[in-house]
Amino acid sequence: MDFAASCKNQKDDKACSFRFCYKCLLNRYGEKAEEMELLGDWKCPKCRGICNCSFCMKRRGHQPTGILAHTAKATGFSSVSEMLQVQGPESISVSPRKLPSTKVLDLKEGFPESVLYELMHGCGRRRGQYSSIVQFRNQLLGLIQQETGQKSLLTTTTDNGDSWAQGLCKCMFDSHYALKEFPFDCFDIHGEGYKKLDTTKKLRLLNFLCDEALGTENLRSWIDEQNSKVIERRKKAKEKVLAAKEKERGMKRKMQNKIAKAILLKNGAPLQFPSMRILF
Structure with a gap:
């Protein structure tokens, strides 16, 4: 049985009924369910508009990404959500649009x-x-x-x-x-x-x-131009990764401060989790 964090968001005078298990929350969004449960104002990814399940991705006009937890970790990201923020959803999924032709010789796919x-x-x-x-x-x-x-x-x-x-x-x-x-x-x-x-x-x-x-000069110039574009894209991607990681560190610090305040309000007593919700 997995621990699940409950959403605290109120919508139309009703509490959000979504609960996220600790594995999904950690792998897909980089958040710990136990810590989120302590926060009185925590909103689930769906209420924040960042849910990356297939249904929500389609509703926002994107292609479903599939299971990317291992891909995210292998490429240095802490979660699927962070990877999608940096690289964009369309760069991850297979787009049905036609692939552009290769320049210079204009060779088509295949x-x-x-x-x-x-x-x-x-x-x-x-x-x-x-x-x-x-x-x-x-x-x-x-x-x-x-x-x-x-x-x-x-x-x-x-x-x-x-x-x-x-x-x-x-x-x-x-x-x-x-x-x-x-x-x-x-x-x-x-x-x-x-x-x-x-x-x-x-x-x-x-x-x-x-x-x-x-x-030939034409082909060499085109190759040099493509190399320059690749270097520039890598540079921008690296900057985005660093910015995303810095943002994540800031959010973690903010969360830790909230948890510390919650502990102080309890006069230093250990925090209990009276409502252990199970996600079926």
Whole structure:
């Protein structure tokens, strides 16, 4: 049987009927049921509008967070409530909204898997139909050509034409890293030689283009910008954690003072808990 703290809040001339067991109160809100029971004006989390049960979260327009007691402790928070205050409810739960596309190359969620699947199993498409490999290859070549001031002609997601083959040949010629394992005729008109390459060599070509694209100013600037944003977010999150912990310490001091006053009113006699309520 677990000890439960009763809410002292009066609503519409009626006392709140909610009682919180010591485990829920401690793990989810960082409060001790025995100490809360001593306070004559203690309001339960529901009356304070901070209840993080699934029902209350939905009523406030948030997604249910699920069981987060272990997650909160593992990340340095004293309770689930403190973690939600710092990180926000939407950052914890899985949002049904669409994920934003990745910048620079504008790659959608699941696109890398689509490229690898097509490499392994083929596209199985008719001529002129969409190909994720062709799109990715042309995007990388376009980024590289933009770096060198060339006008990219790669505006299609199909293999029609030989502009991509010409662009790839020039990219390989200008690169500091030679790809000796590829035959000279693998990038002929319409890329017929390319189609004869095995999966490993096609993947090797994509890796080569990725390495070359990583050296472009556009991609490097974007990476540096993202790193700066991550550092700034971590800094702000750390400041929020410190502020939340300081606030919690202040609340604990205030609570301890109230408990000390209650003990003094009893002339130093030990406090008793006449009403032990059980939460079923």
